[in-house]
Amino acid sequence: MRPASLAAIALVCVLTVTVGTLGLRMSRATSDFYVAGRTVTPRRNASAIAGEYLSAASFLGVAGLMYQRGIDILWFPVGWTVGYLVLLVLVAAPLRRSGAYTLSDFAELRLESRQIRGFASLLTVGIGFLYLLPQFQGAGLALRQATGWPAWIGALLVSVVVLAAVGVGGMRSITLVQAMQYWIKLTAIAIPAFVLLAIWSQHSSGPVELGDWAVPSTDPAGLYTTYSTMLALCLGTMGLPHVLVRFYTNPDGRDARRTTVGVLALLGGFYIFPPVYAVLGHIHLPHLAPGTRVDTMALQLPEAMTDGRSATLLTAVLAGGAFAAFLSTASGLVISVAGVVDQDVLRPLVARRTGEDAHSSVSYRMAATVAVIVPALLSRVVEPLGLAATVTLAFAVAASTFAPLLVLGVWWHRLTTTGALAGLAVGTLSALVTLGAAFLHVEPHGWPGLLLAQPAAWSVPLAFVTMVVVSRLTPGKVPPHTNRTLSRLHTPESLLPP
Amino acid sequence: MSPAQRPPSERVRVTASRRSAPRHTARPVADELSDQTVLGEIYVRGLMRAQLRLALSLLLLAVLLLGGVPVLFAMLPQTRTVTLGPLPLPWVTLGLVVYPAIVISARYYVRASERLEAAFVDVVGRG
Numbered sequence: 001m002r003p004a005s006l007a008a009i010a011l012v013c014v015l016t017v018t019v020g021t022l023g024l025r026m027s028r029a030t031s032d033f034y035v036a037g038r039t040v041t042p043r044r045n046a047s048a049i050a051g052e053y054l055s056a057a058s059f060l061g062v063a064g065l066m067y068q069r070g071i072d073i074l075w076f077p078v079g080w081t082v083g084y085l086v087l088l089v090l091v092a093a094p095l096r097r098s099g100a101y102t103l104s105d106f107a108e109l110r111l112e113s114r115q116i117r118g119f120a121s122l123l124t125v126g127i128g129f130l131y132l133l134p135q136f137q138g139a140g141l142a143l144r145q146a147t148g149w150p151a152w153i154g155a156l157l158v159s160v161v162v163l164a165a166v167g168v169g170g171m172r173s174i175t176l177v178q179a180m181q182y183w184i185k186l187t188a189i190a191i192p193a194f195v196l197l198a199i200w201s202q203h204s205s206g207p208v209e210l211g212d213w214a215v216p217s218t219d220p221a222g223l224y225t226t227y228s229t230m231l232a233l234c235l236g237t238m239g240l241p242h243v244l245v246r247f248y249t250n251p252d253g254r255d256a257r258r259t260t261v262g263v264l265a266l267l268g269g270f271y272i273f274p275p276v277y278a279v280l281g282h283i284h285l286p287h288l289a290p291g292t293r294v295d296t297m298a299l300q301l302p303e304a305m306t307d308g309r310s311a312t313l314l315t316a317v318l319a320g321g322a323f324a325a326f327l328s329t330a331s332g333l334v335i336s337v338a339g340v341v342d343q344d345v346l347r348p349l350v351a352r353r354t355g356e357d358a359h360s361s362v363s364y365r366m367a368a369t370v371a372v373i374v375p376a377l378l379s380r381v382v383e384p385l386g387l388a389a390t391v392t393l394a395f396a397v398a399a400s401t402f403a404p405l406l407v408l409g410v411w412w413h414r415l416t417t418t419g420a421l422a423g424l425a426v427g428t429l430s431a432l433v434t435l436g437a438a439f440l441h442v443e444p445h446g447w448p449g450l451l452l453a454q455p456a457a458w459s460v461p462l463a464f465v466t467m468v469v470v471s472r473l474t475p476g477k478v479p480p481h482t483n484r485t486l487s488r489l490h491t492p493e494s495l496l497p498p
Numbered sequence: 499m500s501p502a503q504r505p506p507s508e509r510v511r512v513t514a515s516r517r518s519a520p521r522h523t524a525r526p527v528a529d530e531l532s533d534q535t536v537l538g539e540i541y542v543r544g545l546m547r548a549q550l551r552l553a554l555s556l557l558l559l560a561v562l563l564l565g566g567v568p569v570l571f572a573m574l575p576q577t578r579t580v581t582l583g584p585l586p587l588p589w590v591t592l593g594l595v596v597y598p599a600i601v602i603s604a605r606y607y608v609r610a611s612e613r614l615e616a617a618f619v620d621v622v623g624r625g
Contacts, residue, residue, distance in 0.1 A: 074592040082560065085600055089553040089607055215579060216588050218572040226568050254612065261604045268597025275593050411550055487542040490549065492615040495622060 004312045005146035008320030012184065013161045016327050019177045020165030042255045046262030048175045049246045051182030053080075053263070054270055055131075055329035056138030056295075059185060059322050061387030062271075064294040066278035067285070070213040072226060073278070076388060077271035079230045081264060083237025083395075088260040091238050093253030094410045094489035102339050103244055103402060110409045112479040113417045119424050121344045123401050124241040127394055128337035130435075131240065132375035133382060134390040135330040138295065140379070142322045145292070145299045146315075152380055158323075159376045162330045166338070166368050174331050175249065181328040186270055188321020192302065192314040193276045199305050200280055213282055221447075225454050229392060232456030236395030239402025242332035245339065252493045277301055295387045334371045342367035382439060393438060400427035400459040404467045410489060412471075416478050419471025427463035430455055545618045549611060556607050563599075567591060 058080065066073035100106040103124050108117035139158040140151030165177055216222075237243060250256040277298040285304045288297060299322070302314035346363045385393075404423050408415045434455040436442070443449050451458060471477075479485070571578050571588065580587045 071588055071592075074589070078564070078592055078596055081597065081600055082564065085560065085604055086557065088604055089556050093611075214586060214589070216568070216571045218568070218575065218578075223568050223572065227565070230564070254615075257608045257611065261601065261608055264597075264604050265601045268601060271597065272594060275589070411546070483539045486546065487539045490542050490546050492619055494619055 001148055002146045002312065002315060002319075004316035005319040008316040009143065009146060009157075009323045012320045012323045012327065013157065015180070015184075016161055016177055016324075016331075017164045019180060020174065022176070042250065042259040042262060044175065044179050045246070045249055045255075045259045046266060047179035047182045048249075049178075049243070049259065049263045050266035050270070051178035051180070051185065051328045052242060052246065052332035053267065053329070054182065054185055054325055055391065056135050056322065056326050057388045057391035058270070058274065059189065059325040060138060060142070060295050060298055061134070061391065062274040063277035063281070064297040065386065065388045066275060067281040067297045068294045071216050072222060073388075074275060075226050075230055076233065076392070077267075077274060079233025080237070081267045081271060082230070082234050084260055084264050084267065086234050087238040087243070088257060088264075091406050091410050092247060092256045092260050095244060095406070096247050096250050096256035097253045097489050097491070097493070098485075099248075101245070101248055102336065102343070103239075103241060104340055104344065106244075106409070107405060107420075110479070110485055111415070111417050111420050112481060113421075116417065116420055116424070118344070119421065119428075120402075120405070121340045123397075123424070123428065124340045125337055127239070127398050127402075128241045128333045128340075128371070129375045129378065130397065131242075131391060131394040132330060132333050132337075132371075133379050134384075134387040135326045135333070136376050136379035137384045137390075138387050139323065139326040141293060141296050142299065142319055142326070145296045146319050155376050155379055158326050158330055159372045161327055162334050163368060163372050165327075166331050166334050174335060178328045178332065181324045182266060182270075184324040185321050185328075186266075188317050188324065189270065189273045192317055193273045195310070195314060196280055196301065196305055197276060200283070208283060210279070210282060214279075221450055224450060224457065228454035228457035231460055232392060232396040232399045232454075234399075235403040235460060236397075236399035236456075238406055239398030240394070241336040241340070242329070245336045246332070254493070274298075280305065293384070293386070330372075334368055337371040338364060338368040341370055346370075383441075385438060389438075393435060396434065396454075396456045396459065397427075397431040399456055400430055400463045403460065404464045408464075408467055408471075410486075412468075413482055413486060414471055414475070414478060415467070415482075416471040416474045416476075418474040418477045419467050419469075422470040423463045423467030426466040427459060430459035430462060434459070541618075541622055545614065548614050552607065552610055552614065556603060560603070564596075 058077070062073060062076050065076070095106065098106050098109055100109055102121075104117045104120040107120035108114065136155040136158055137151070140154035143149055143154030143157065144151050166174060247256050247259070250259055281297050281301050281304075285297065285301060288294065289300060292300065299315060299318055302311045302318070305311075306314075342364045346367050350363050384390075401424055404427065405420055408423075409420070434452055437452045442452070444452065577587055582590045585593075
């Protein structure tokens with residue numbers, strides 16, 4: 001039992017709920033619930049996006065995975081950051097100008113098809129659940145590390161706090177919460193890193209020999225893994241449900257771009273630190289405590305390097321920061337999944353049952369409950385794969401489904417409804433195959449295993465090619481208002497009537 | 499009061515407009531855009547092409563620079579262990595230098611694409 005760590009976790013949870021409830025007084029209309037009434041300044045929005053994006057995988061997963069597998073894992077944070085650069089240059093401003101709330105809204109607006117809207121909604125919910133899994137699992141791990149309590153209590157705690165913050169206040173309050181959580185996370189990862197580096201430099205004598213661990217691998221399998229992961233992370237970012245919802249809170253396309261530059265700076269500032277933990281862990285932690293997962297390596301590091309009060313305090317700071325990571329990412333995901341469940345399932349259902357429109361915040365809160373409970377239960381059933389690995393799978397799914405839809409949808413006049421549907425189907429199918437293999441532990445040896453474990457290198461080009469080829473084969477199915485829609489996506493706001 | 503009871507309004511002399519013919523005014527292209535006409539869409543296509551060219555050239559640069567790193571390590575194995583100051587080269591490039599480089603290229607992109615839009619607004623707004 002580590003009371004200081006428990007206190008830090010409790011503090012982060014209380015702060016999240018308090019700030020979230022404060023936002024309640026400010027949010028009234030439905031658009032306040034979803035997108036903060038679209039009046040968030042680029043600076044605060046950048047903090048909120050970065051706060052939401054840095055998840056369990058960034059805070060604990062990368063350090064743990066790098067500790068286990070060495071320098072090749074440096075590509076993960078690079079890929080997560082470059083993903084935002086790709087998003088910036090390809091889709092940021094046009095998507096904001098489309099004026100859609102969710103990915104499903106964009107799909108319907110661009111392709112003028114209810115069928116594609118339904119497909120996009122299903123995918124959003126699927127990717128959201130897949131990404132929520134590791135957040136709940138990470139919370140369980142961190143709380144067990146701090147208290148020795150069983151893992152399900154951590155998942156329960158995150159569910160309750162997220163529901164309280166999201167269900168009560170909606171997007172406006174969550175923007176404030178997430179902006180705050182970025183700075184909590186940065187502080188919580190930076191300060192222990194500096195302290196541990198100082199401790200290490202006092203005790204170290206001469207240069208450290210890190211061995212093969214610190215040398216990039218150059219065998220074909222290693223290169224394939226690197227390139228495939230990079231492709232998944234670079235193109236997957238734009239297709240994550242919680243990332244796009246955040247861009248709608250910018251006032252216009254120009255601000256959407258400026259926000260993204262801010263996000264890139266904030267992410268870079270954060271990602272300098274996880275490798276510090278991996279290197280120090282490699283030097284000071286030859287073996288992890290028995291029965292612990294590699295994802296908790298960073299939490300074990302302070303006690304391996306120092307003792308007494310400083311170790312307790314550093315561990316507490318790290319545990320609090322990790323919890324901020326679970327909470328902020330989980331709330332962002334729950335908001336976007338709840339938005340889709342509400343718009344596409346619950347509100348029509350409630351309207352049909354009662355014969356009229358229910359009060360929108362009621363069905364939104366019901367949707368948020370669904371969006372929390374299902375993945376929380378799943379996280380108890382599904383065997384954990386490791387935080388960074390699960391998150392990377394979610395990126396691969398997004399990269400082979402939403403990325404082609406968004407990129408071709410924004411730039412290509414000849415995209416047809418049939419083509420988009422075919423591309424989405426192919427991307428989803430390849431995602432289902434690899435997810436099935438991952439969760440059922442089907443791991444063939446050699447290249448087949450590698451292709452299954454790192455699908456992006458083949459599934460992303462396959463989805464793009466399918467979308468293009470089928471579109472060319474069905475020229476009659478170009479949506480009737482394509483030209484008008486594309487003009488709207490690319491015309492600067494200053495030329496349009498207010 | 500029914501219409502019939504209304505006092506008859508004064509008679510007004512109706513004359514032709516003093517202008518002999520409607521003056522020809524150039525229709526600003528901005529109106530074509532806001533009215534979503536075919537002409538407006540053709541103008542936007544030009545802007546789209548310029549924006550796409552900018553985006554793709556930046557991505558190509560990123561692919562060459564970042565994608566070249568593993569190739570470099572594979573072709574010249576000694577680059578994997580060379581040290582820059584206290585740190586090995588791979589750690590410096592992938593752990594530190596890459597982030598400011600990304601931010602700088604993003605800032606460059608935002609400026610360039612805003613310039614394209616400003617030029618477009620300039621041309622179109624003037625009509």
